[in-house]
Amino acid sequence: MLPDRIPSILLVQVITAGVSLALTSIQDQCENLQNTSNITGLACNISTDMIGTCWPRTPAGQLVARPCPEYFQGVQYNTTGNVYRECHLNGSWAERGDYTQCQEILKQEKKSKVHYHIAIVINFLGHSISLCALLMAFTLFLRLRSIRCLRNIIHWNLITAFILRNITWFVMQLTLNHEAHDSNVVWCRLVTIAHNYFYVTNFFWMFGEGCYLHTAIVLTYSTDKLRKWMFICIGWCESWWRVRNDKKNNKKGFFPIGQ
Known part of the structure; x- marks a missing residue:
């Protein structure tokens, strides 16, 4: 059993020697002050x-x-x-x-400028790829008239909402700054209102997708009663009403710069 304790004993001796050396160094400094x-x-x-x-x-x-x-x-x-x-x-x-x-x-911890610029590049790259894919899908729905039905029209409007949201995001990132935001100029408010509006329309058109899917599954024979104007009111008009109320409650350009 003795050999198993040797490493522990050596460790204690090393620690003790280190503490003694540190105290000796401090004591030497004190002796120099005394002299x-x-x-x-x-x-x-x-x-x-x-x-x-x-x-x-x-x-x-x-x-x-x-x-x-x-x-x-x-x-x-x-x-x-x-x-x-x-x-x-x-x-x-x-x-x-x-x-x-x-x-x-x-x-x-300070944010590295390099990491910050990398994050900006990734953000712009992601939005660019998304916008290109959305434009391709929009073109397909535009050219292929044979597939137009209420379900695909809802898809088309959802894609359009995403495209407009991405475009206004690029406009906002490239034109707005803290000075324009603080001065609350008219064009700053218009850009932020447009971005917020199209941002909200994304969710309302997704809600429209869910409503149509729910009706098609639960009320199978009721889809013929659905009309395009119903979903347009949900997707575009309801969104504008929400953003308009938000604009009344916020008198400044109510969008944080950099997001």
């Missing part, structure tokens, strides 16, 4: 606290300031602040120093 001090009379002797701060020999009754430690337990601290410790009148140090000014440095 340079010429203080006579009652004084607090040179000391090292549990944090590792070295306190030089100090006359009794004085408050000593030392720089904050740069690192402690792997955490980096701001060294512009000071640690304070009092040397009592009887020549003894206060039990603890005042480390309230030592604030840890929080490493704020």
Whole structure:
């Protein structure tokens, strides 16, 4: 059983040796401070606290300031602040120093400009591919008159809504900026209203798709009663009513730039 304990014993010895080496280094620095001090009379002797701060020999009754430690337990601290410790009148140090000014440095994660530009390129590339595919589908529905029925007309309008939404997205990204958004100019509001309108129409035309599918499955023989104008009212008119109400409640160009 003894050989199994040898690695653990060696690990403890290594850790102990490392701690002893660190304390020895701090103690050496304190001894250097002691050699340079010429203080006579009652004084607090040179000391090292549990944090590792070295306190030089100090006359009794004085408050000593030392720089904050740069690192402690792997955490980096701001060294512009000071640690304070009092040397009592009887020549003894206060039990603890005042480390309230030592604030840890929080490493704020900043967005890399390279990653930001890559995200913009991917965003534009995705919208471009989507727009090309939608235009191809739109052309097929336009040319193939033989497949026109209520179901495919609903598909066609949904594709049209997606196309218009993508186009207004490109216009908004290429023309709008924070200055135009804050100044609330007329064309800024028109662009954002158009984008929001076509954005909402996507969902209402998908709702129309669902209504038609539900009717075709549940009420099989009732699809003949459905009319095109019903879905046009749901897809285009209802969307405009929603966006118009939103415009009344928001007096600025109510779209965050960059989204």
